[in-house]
Amino acid sequence: MKLEIDESRCKGCNLCTMVCPYKIYRPGSRPNRRGIYVPDLDQPERCPNCRLQGLYGRRLCGVCALICPDQAIRWVPEKPFEPMKVVIEY
Amino acid sequence: MQGNIASAEGALAAGCTFFGGYPITPSTEVAEHMATRMPKIKGACFIQMEDEIASIAAVIGAAWTGARSMTATSGPGFSLMMENIGYAVMTETPCVIVNIQRGGPSTGQPTMAAQGDIMQVKFGSHGDYSIIALAPSSVQECFDLTAKAFNLADRFRTPVFLMADEVIGHMREKIEIPDSVEIVRPKPLPEGALPFAPGPDGVSGFAAFGTGRHIPVTGLTHDERGYPDTTNPARHESLVRRLVSKIEDARHDIADYSIVNEEAEYVFVCYGAPVRTVREVVERLRLPDTGYLQLRTVWPFPEGLLSRFPKVKAFIVPEMNLGMMAREIERHVSVPVIPVSKIGGDLHTPEELVEAVKAAGGLL
Amino acid sequence: MRDDWLREDRLPHIYCAGCGNGTIMNCVLEAVEKTGWDQKKTIFISGIGCSSRAPGYILTDSLHTTHGRAIAFATGVKMANPSLHVVVFTGDGDLAAIGGNHFIHACRRNIDITVVCMNNHIYGMTGGQGSPTTPIGKTSTTTPYGADEAPFDLAELAMAAGANYVARWTSFHVKQLTDSVLTGLNTPGFSLIEVRCQCPTSYGRRNKYREPVDYMTYLKSHAVLKEKWERSAAPGTELPVDSFLVGEFVRRQRPVMGVPDEA
Numbered sequence: 103m104k105l106e107i108d109e110s111r112c113k114g115c116n117l118c119t120m121v122c123p124y125k126i127y128r129p130g131s132r133p134n135r136r137g138i139y140v141p142d143l144d145q146p147e148r149c150p151n152c153r154l155q156g157l158y159g160r161r162l163c164g165v166c167a168l169i170c171p172d173q174a175i176r177w178v179p180e181k182p183f184e185p186m187k188v189v190i191e192y
Numbered sequence: 193m194q195g196n197i198a199s200a201e202g203a204l205a206a207g208c209t210f211f212g213g214y215p216i217t218p219s220t221e222v223a224e225h226m227a228t229r230m231p232k233i234k235g236a237c238f239i240q241m242e243d244e245i246a247s248i249a250a251v252i253g254a255a256w257t258g259a260r261s262m263t264a265t266s267g268p269g270f271s272l273m274m275e276n277i278g279y280a281v282m283t284e285t286p287c288v289i290v291n292i293q294r295g296g297p298s299t300g301q302p303t304m305a306a307q308g309d310i311m312q313v314k315f316g317s318h319g320d321y322s323i324i325a326l327a328p329s330s331v332q333e334c335f336d337l338t339a340k341a342f343n344l345a346d347r348f349r350t351p352v353f354l355m356a357d358e359v360i361g362h363m364r365e366k367i368e369i370p371d372s373v374e375i376v377r378p379k380p381l382p383e384g385a386l387p388f389a390p391g392p393d394g395v396s397g398f399a400a401f402g403t404g405r406h407i408p409v410t411g412l413t414h415d416e417r418g419y420p421d422t423t424n425p426a427r428h429e430s431l432v433r434r435l436v437s438k439i440e441d442a443r444h445d446i447a448d449y450s451i452v453n454e455e456a457e458y459v460f461v462c463y464g465a466p467v468r469t470v471r472e473v474v475e476r477l478r479l480p481d482t483g484y485l486q487l488r489t490v491w492p493f494p495e496g497l498l499s500r501f502p503k504v505k506a507f508i509v510p511e512m513n514l515g516m517m518a519r520e521i522e523r524h525v526s527v528p529v530i531p532v533s534k535i536g537g538d539l540h541t542p543e544e545l546v547e548a549v550k551a552a553g554g555l556l
Numbered sequence: 557m558r559d560d561w562l563r564e565d566r567l568p569h570i571y572c573a574g575c576g577n578g579t580i581m582n583c584v585l586e587a588v589e590k591t592g593w594d595q596k597k598t599i600f601i602s603g604i605g606c607s608s609r610a611p612g613y614i615l616t617d618s619l620h621t622t623h624g625r626a627i628a629f630a631t632g633v634k635m636a637n638p639s640l641h642v643v644v645f646t647g648d649g650d651l652a653a654i655g656g657n658h659f660i661h662a663c664r665r666n667i668d669i670t671v672v673c674m675n676n677h678i679y680g681m682t683g684g685q686g687s688p689t690t691p692i693g694k695t696s697t698t699t700p701y702g703a704d705e706a707p708f709d710l711a712e713l714a715m716a717a718g719a720n721y722v723a724r725w726t727s728f729h730v731k732q733l734t735d736s737v738l739t740g741l742n743t744p745g746f747s748l749i750e751v752r753c754q755c756p757t758s759y760g761r762r763n764k765y766r767e768p769v770d771y772m773t774y775l776k777s778h779a780v781l782k783e784k785w786e787r788s789a790a791p792g793t794e795l796p797v798d799s800f801l802v803g804e805f806v807r808r809q810r811p812v813m814g815v816p817d818e819a
Contacts, residue, residue: 111567115574115756115768121728138573168586168730171578172568176559210636237635242661246628249621249658253601253632256619257640261632279622401617401633402640404596408563408612410620419566420612420620 103152104180105143105166111174114138118166118175124148127166151177153191195334195361196221196264199290199354202338203262204229205373208288209236210261212250214243214269217302218358219292222264244269248276248289255280255287256409258400260342264290268299270309271316277351278317279411281435284388284396286345286378290338290354292361295537304537305358307464307512313353314491320432322439324446325353325491329467331365337448337488343376344446348439349395355490357512359465359539381405386416394438440492447494449487456483457505458554460545461498461521463487466510469540473549477542481554490517495524506530506552510540528552561585561595563615570609574768576727576753577674581610583730584643584672587737591641598641601630603655606681606755607647607674624655627662630669634814638668643741648675648689652708656688663717666745668814672737673710673748676755684758691798695762710750711805720745720812722805726775727753729802736804745812752779752800 105126107118119127119141126148130139146152151162167175193201200222203211211230213223223240230238237254241247247263254261265273270291280287293309295301309316313325324344326337334356341352381387381397387407390396399405412420413428421427439446452474458481460470470484485497498507498521506528509518515531522529532548534540562585571578588598598616602608604623611618621629626644634642651659651673662669678696679685686699689710693702711724721743725733733751740747754760754771765771780795782803795801 113568113573117574117579117768117772120769120772121730165730168582168734169579169727170582171571171575172573173559173562173578173582174568210632212632239631239635241628241631242657245625246631246658246661249625249628250632250635252621253619253629253634254636255632256617257633257637259636261636275622276625401599402597402637406595406615406617408618408620410612411622412620 103155103177105146105149105152106176106178107140107143108174108176109134109140111172112138112140113172114140115171116141117169117171121165121169123163123165124150157190193331193364193367194221195328195331195356195363196292197225198331198334198367199264199338199356200225200229201369202335203288203342204233205335205369206260206339206342207375208260208262208342209233210251210254210259211238211263212241212247212254212261213263214241214247214265216244216266216269218294218361219264219266219290221361222290222292244272245276248273248280251287252276252280252283252285255285256401262288262290264292266292266294266302267296267309270312274316278319278321280351281317281321281323282411283409284349284435285351286349286398287351288338288341288345288354289351290356293355293357295535301537303358305465305512305539306535306537307355307357307516308535310355310490310513311516313355320436322436322492323351323353324348324439324489325355326448326488327355327463327490328360328488329464329486330360331363332367333488334360335367335369339373340448343374346378346398347376347395348442349378349398350439355464357465358537387418388414389416390434390438394434394441443492443494444496446489446492447497448489449485449494449497451483451485451497451500453483454500455503456501457481457503458549458552459501459504459507460484461487461507461509461517463490463517464512466512466540469542469545470510472542473545477546479546479549482549493520498525505554508532508545508548508552510534510545510548558582558585558589561589561615563613566613569613571606572757574754574756575606576676576751576755577607577610579727579730580672580674580733580751580753581613583734584645584737585614586734587741588643590738591741593641597639598643599633600643600645601626601633602645603650604681605647605650605679606676607645608650610645624650624653625658626650627655627658627669627671631662631665631667634667634669638814638816641741642669644669644671646671646673648673648677648710649679649687652688652710660713660717663714663719663746663748666718666720666810666812668744668746668812670737670740670747670749673750674753675710675750676753676759678755678759680755680758684762694759696759711748714746714748715806718746718810719748719806720810721747721807723748724750724752724800724802724805726779726802727751728772728775729779739804739807743807744815745810
């Protein structure tokens, strides 16, 4: 599991940077081709859903994807799901 | 049977399963009769809405579920419905609206007859559009034309209007109710076709809600998928031209009329209640050199019928308004068109029509 | 997946950057997804305004109707075919101003539809005019010296008119909102979920909430949980200025219309 910001949909409102309890997003610093400051996903490894979803077997948090008014944030599967290989960081 | 009730029975015979209405004189009996009959029919729904705007809205909503749906009203309620009638035209929603006309403007004469909405039905909503309007002149025609209205609505995917008036609506006559009426359902939407892609006749197939076609219906200018496209002039032009031409091109096909004495020199053109006086004059008094054209389809106006009278010297148009259709007829002919206007609620008397023929130069 | 319910070919949508309507659409789709409803049998209906563009981005049958009449159209759809699930998106102007009559009558009939009101306190589509929910003192293009009419409380209105389920959340409370919409969808009868949301372009710009985050911060700090307030505040105490209650206002079983017959 990893998070992805769809640049073609993002309008740079920065709501994700506000709501994420783990502060994994940072306001963008450079405009993209459409002149939009897309937030940077600078600490994706902190996302609890990406790390722990397999362990809990349900979706955790997900506030960024829900609050994104432009449906630009989503999870994409990274590799086939193998429950035993999930690494838990404390 | 009363005209209003015949109209309700005609609708039920045609398989009408949804009625949304609001009480208004002189159309109330339609709603009352539906309220009595519909709860006993499986799958049918009668609902009294909070106003006429909501009535027509509910009717359009119900039509999209595939139900044959209808409402009935009179002048003031008809004025309220105008915005959503435009919506029904734009979204190509088949539905039937019965208008039992009364004296206007405004509250006017609730219990008296008039034909003052005959222009409003065609031009009342904003923008260019075409609709189908039928005008009964007897209780039997109330039944027949209401049933027919549903077929036209489904075939052309458009709102269809039954423009009766207080006299016809409240008149009691004997009628013959057939065992079954002809039912024409809309063309289905072919598998894989876009929901607003027109067929060869300009009409697109219809798929009801809940059948998995995911149709986005919008009153905005839209493309064939139904997606809004409001800033493209060519798109708007082709859409509106199609909405108009799908009806106007078929006007002689839609036309429902009677012609008496094609050799006449003085021809009455009439619709609705005045037809009854005209019949009296032409058929019973046998006034020489006169004939008539009764229009049961008022809109789209079948102007080709006017050329069926080769010897005509003048068209005489008795109407219960200040000459609305007379003006439409004038556009299409070169002989004089003489309006015989009468408002206030009384029908024309035969004497008045005889006078009109004399004034036109006949009976000398 | 939520994305299965979106018309991907229509995205990105027309909403301004930071508009709360997109958030609310996400939450509603998330809730609809959880109900397990058949996409074929779910109908989204809307009137006119920013909020009302939402159904156009959702891959179901939808009706984008005339201003204020969405609930009347929904009544027709639901009564003619009670097996369909009907959700109405509406805005504050659409619901409380031009559609106020249809709104209270649908509550009175308790017809089985769910109405999600995206209340941004302004007419956004037409450029920021005052609406019946613009708070006193707030500026808009038609209240340039501050609104002086008392605003409507939509949740209280729906409750008084007889709706079976009424809740209010904000576009900040996405999780609670999703749960609330889900409860509304599953409650037979009329459900109203009022969602206070930000309009940075038209409302925020004129009322010192220029960035979307500014208004979110306001929503977060001024929303008072109804249960908590009732528990802690002495009876009769007024809410602090500018604060508003959020939470579930009513859940009841009045007689309903438009539910399929038990066959």
